Amino acid sequence: MECLHRRIRTHLGPLAALLRLGCTTALRAALVGCVVALSAALAGCANSPERVSPESNRVGRANDAPVEELVALWRERRSAPFASLPLGAGDRLRISVPGLPEFSSLETVVGADGDLSLPLVGALTAAGRSDAALARDLESALERYMYDPQVSLVVLQSASRMVGVIGAVAKPGYYAMRNGSDTVLDLVAAAGGLSAKASTTLHLVPAEARGSEPDPLGFAPSTELLPIDLAATSADTAALYATLPMRPGDILIAAERGHVLVTGWVEAPGSYPISPGMTVLAAVSAAGGTQFPADRDVRIARNGESGNKERFQVDLDAIEGGVAADLAVRDGDVIHVDSTAPKAAGWGIYRFVTAILSIGL
Incomplete structure (x- = not known):
């Protein structure tokens, strides 16, 4: 790291001198971009988190x-x-028995105690019984009033079968x-x-x-x-x-579905709606993909099951190469793409040179 600092100071010396001499606005902006890129590289080196295996975190599956x-x-x-589904309190029924005027399209409701209050029969337990079983119970109860009663029972409205x-x-x-x-x-x-x-x-x-x-x-x-x-x-x-x-x-x-936030060295940082099956790699692609200085080991921050913040790191190259499984994103995830020091330094120099060429120096 000290060696890298010395090299950067060596390269920044001439750049700072150019700034002091008074160059054009375009060149001044290019030089500042170079300095910012190199500073970001150093910050990335200093704060690089310990790599965590995605498999050990089980981030692609639920708790x-x-x-x-x-x-x-x-x-x-x-x-x-x-x-069959059992009847319950609040269910509204229509009961018909041909030949019995008392049961000519009779509508009734299962009471809070689970019973029906019926003419001729009185109280009849309905809660927990299926439609067919209750019809058979009523037929047995009505045999004293007619021969071979045929009960038709229809559930008009079910309060106990709701989801x-x-x-x-x-x-x-x-x-x-x-x-x-x-x-x-x-x-x-x-x-x-x-x-x-x-x-x-x-x-x-x-x-x-x-x-x-x-x-x-x-x-x-x-x-x-x-x-x-x-x-x-x-x-x-x-x-x-x-x-x-x-x-x-x-x-x-x-x-x-919610949104995922993609930040850092991507072409279009921002918040993106989560499409069905969206993964980390797909989210980075939605943000335009990584820029040249990007570290392909990306960091992810996620709200944990107990409210804590979970942080882990995945390797995009390993995912693209089929070595590691891609991970599904969740609402509120933050995907951050850092830069690497060598790539950032090279990118800064490239920007500096292209800026000079563009203004004809």
Whole structure:
């Protein structure tokens, strides 16, 4: 480093003398650019962070704990599927029984206690029973009034089969499940699909984690969100869990893609919207690519799961060469491209020489 300082002082001496002699504005600007480039190189050397392996940081995937919980939930629900959805409090039903005037298109609501109050029969438990099972229960109860009653039961409105779909979808709200095999993708489709601003990651708040929360779209701030990566392709990621069976009371959150900030030695530093599947290399490319003085080991700052700032470094050359995996960017990421001392010095001299040639000296 001391050797580099001596060399720079040697080269800056004549440049400073030219500035003192009074050169043209264009040449003065070129010389200042040279000095700035060399200063940046020194600053980069002094503050260069320790290189961190991307694989050790696992920056391309979600936190392991939520993914493992999602895996367990997927296995549980797939191993015990709903044959049909159970009825619950607040469900509005239409019941018809040919030959019984009391049941001529009778509309009724499942009470808060889970029971129906019906003519002739009285109280009949509905909560937890499927449509077909409740119809059979009513047929048995009506046999004392007629021979072989045929009960037709239709759910007009379901308050107990709702799933919340909120965030970056076409029609946020809560939707009634059609049957027990409805999946994550089915409910996203019911909400009109993802919006143009949506990221490729959904977050699930399972009904099991919400407890007795009365608000259909409410959950405690401390509730852990389970990530479902719709863009993942590997079997050990969350891609498979887009087919996770939904349960009444689940909430799906579609987050917006957000922006990534690219700074330093790129052609067009700035903030860029995150497109589906955008990676670090793609973000740098969106910023016009790296300039000649750039260090291809770029630094990334990211907001961690617990609010702390995570910092790590990736090698663009290794990614382009297929040696290292590229990393997906997240909303709020800051990608900074430093310069290297030799390249910055060479770039400064190049700028100086080309400026002199351009003004005819």
